[in-house]
Every structure is written in structure tokens, then in C-alpha cells.
Amino acid sequence: MTLEILTPERKIFSGEVYGLYLPGTEGTFEILERHAPIVASLRKGKMKVFKDKNTTQSYEISGGFVEMINNKASVLLEDAKALD
Numbered sequence: 001m002t003l004e005i006l007t008p009e010r011k012i013f014s015g016e017v018y019g020l021y022l023p024g025t026e027g028t029f030e031i032l033e034r035h036a037p038i039v040a041s042l043r044k045g046k047m048k049v050f051k052d053k054n055t056t057q058s059y060e061i062s063g064g065f066v067e068m069i070n071n072k073a074s075v076l077l078e079d080a081k082a083l084d
Contacts, residue, residue, distance in 0.1 A: 021048035
């Protein structure tokens with residue numbers, strides 16, 4: 001699936017990924033390829049991007065939103081810092 005991670009100041013990531021692990025306001029959840037359309041709010045916490053089944057990139061995020069539609073995820077964040 002295609003992923004874009006954006007803040008008001010810059011684009012953090014853009015590319016093909018296997019999935020996401022996100023800190024939602026109602027609890028953590030995963031989004032994998034071909035996930036049903038969803039819009040969810042995110043809280044402060046750790047977000048993991050699965051570049052493939054064996055490679056991950058982690059970010060500390062300050063909150064925002066995620067939208068998944070047509071196998072494209074857009075993560076809109078207040079701020080994000082790469083951890084790895």
C-alpha cells in the first residue's frame with residue numbers, strides 16, 4: 001500500500017509499505033494492505049511503519065489523523081520524530 005506521513009511543516013515519509021501500527025485515541029490498531037476505508041484520530045505515542053514483513057521504522061508522534069482509502073494511507077500529524 002502507499003503511505004504518506006505529513007506534518008504542517010514537511011513530508012516525513014512517502015512510499016510503499018506493508019502496514020502501520022498506530023496509537024488511536026480509542027486504542028492502538030493496525031492497518032494492512034487493502035484495509036477497509038477508515039478515518040481515525042491519533043493520540044501522542046509510538047507509530048510503527050512496516051516497510052516489509054521484516055523491516056520497521058518507528059516514530060514518536062504528537063497526535064493527528066489517519067485516512068485509509070483505495071489502498072492509500074495518509075497520516076496527518078502535528079509533529080513526528082523518527083526513533084530508529
